[in-house]
Amino acid sequence: MTRKDRTEGIYSRREVLDESERRKFYQIQLKDLLSYAYRYSEDVKKRFDRAQFDVEKFKELSDLKHIPILKKKELIFLQSMGPRLGGLLTKDLGELRRIFLSPGPIFDPEDRSEDYWGWSESFYAAGFRPGDLAQITFNYHMNPAGLMFEEPLKTLNCAVIPAGPGNTNNQLDIMQKLRVTGYVGTPSYLMHLAQKGEEKGLNLRKELYLEVAFVTGEKFSEKMRTTIEKKFDLIMRQGYGTADVGCIGYECFQKNGLHVANRCFVEICHPDTGIPLKDGDVGEIVVTAFNKTYPLIxxxxxxxxxxxxxxxxCGRTSPRLGNIVGRVDTTARIKGMFVYPHQVEQVLASFEEVKRWQIEVTNPGGIDEMILSIEASSFKREDELLHSFREKIKIRPLLKVLAPGSLPPQIRLIEDKRKWD
Ligand SMILES: [Zn+2]
Known part of the structure; x- marks a missing residue:
């Protein structure tokens, strides 16, 4: 059987707009969304009024920064503030299609429009093509994932097996009997399927027919991707999004970061102030999806x-997110500088003898102190490490070299032990 070409083409013309067309597209979409949301969402009206933000004066994309950011955590409280999820919705609940629940708890409304969560271009970029048979291993209960990922497959004229999570032997059996071509789920579960399949003596390349995998929900290494792709002889690409807004970004065949989805406007901002940062700087992903039903601006x-x-x-012109490098809540601000675990990883990458590490932050006498503990059987490059640490991270830590196995098995990479009382 000849294989489909899964590497070429685009799903929509929006993916290849030139720079000025793209700017115009964002301006029109945002202006339209802001005006609508101000008129029909009670919460948006309150928020704009409080910030003295005048929708009529929105002209440039950079005007958006005058609207205060909405932290995901705030949704828990806001949604409980009255009807229409505390005024965040512009419709009554009965006018929607579904309402899901994610941890928080946060309610995730879905309206009746086609491809509400906007994953179609992402699935196309991953390599899904009409006629595929896809097995979805995400949860279908309460959580939006399962049904959220069915929508794009319907749009792309693929068939779906709503397998849900777990029951690995059964999953493999279905894949083999029905000659399933597409996998949708987490990367680690796909790896688990590979291991279970091999244990059963299954030839993954010949007795299974997977050609494409869409994965999300977890970080994975390039090594893991290569291993999975080789084991099954498939293409594995990832998408990035949240249960609140749906698709935010996705990989193309070139796998060099996540193209920003054409259904939203993305800014990278300082986590405290919400002020947009310049290209290349690490900050929090702030997203405005062009969604008039649930306008989370x-x-x-x-x-x-x-x-x-x-x-x-690949020819797509949308900006790319360089990868998800961490979470704001695992980041500490030490002596006024943000310290991210991935930066520490980068510094330590050139010291192979370091097996594990942890940073502890304390503030004896009200002054921040950073202790970097490393596990290494013998370590002689202390000065070199401290130097390169200070070059990259701008702070000089106290260094503790520990014998391998000294750090507890489960640790927070950056442990904030400061006290302010
Ligand atoms: Zn690309």
């Missing part, structure tokens, strides 16, 4: 990334 996702505008060989 400038939603701060808690995820950290940076913007890359280098052209992509």
């Amino acid at each position: 400038r939603l701060a996702t808690g995820d950290l990334s940076y913007i890359d505008r280098e052209p992509c060989a």
Whole structure:
């Protein structure tokens, strides 16, 4: 059987707008959304009025920064503030299609429009094509994931097996009997399927027919991707989004970051002030999806990334998120500087002898102190490490070298032990 070409083409013309067309597109979409939301969402009206933000004066994309960011955590409280999810919705609940519940708890409304969560271009970029048979291993109960990922497959004329999570032997059996071509789920579960399949003596490349996998929900290494792709002989690409807004970004065949989805406007902002940062700087992903039913304007996702505008060989012109490098809540601000776990990883990458590490922050006498503990059997490059740490992170830590196995098995990479009382 000849394989489909899964590497070429685009789903929509919006993916290849040139720079000025794209700016215009964002301006029109945002202006339209802000005016509508101000008129029909009680919460948006309150928020804009409080910030003295005048929708009529919105002209440039940079005007958006005058609207305060909305932290995801705030949704829990706001949604309980009255009808229409505390005025966040512009419709009554009965006018929607479904309402899901995610941890928080946060309600996730879905209206009756086609491809509400906006994953179609993402699935196309991942390599899904009409006629695919896809097995969805995400949860279908309460949580939006399962049904959220069915929508794009319907749009792309694919068939779906709503398998849900778990029951690995059964999943493998279905994949084999029905010659399933597409996988939708977490990368770790796909790896688990590979291991279970191999244990059963299944030839994953010959007795299974997977050609494409869409994964999300977890970080994974390039090594893991290569391993999975080789084991099954498939293409694995990831999408990025949240249960509040749906699709935010996705990988193309070139796998060099996440193209920002054409259904939303993304800013990278300082986590405290909400002020947009310049391209390349790491900050919080702040998203405004063009969604008039549930207009979450400038939603701060808690995820950290940076913007890359280098052209992509796939021809898509949307900016890319350089990858999700961490979470705002695992980040500490030490002596006024944000310290991100991924920066520490980068510094330590050139010290192979360091097996594990942890940073502890304390503030004896009200002054921040940072202790970097590393596990290494013998370590002689202390000065070099401290130097490169200070170059990259701008702070000099106290260094503790520990014997391997000294750190507890489960640790927070940056442990904030400061006290302010
Ligand atoms: Zn691309």
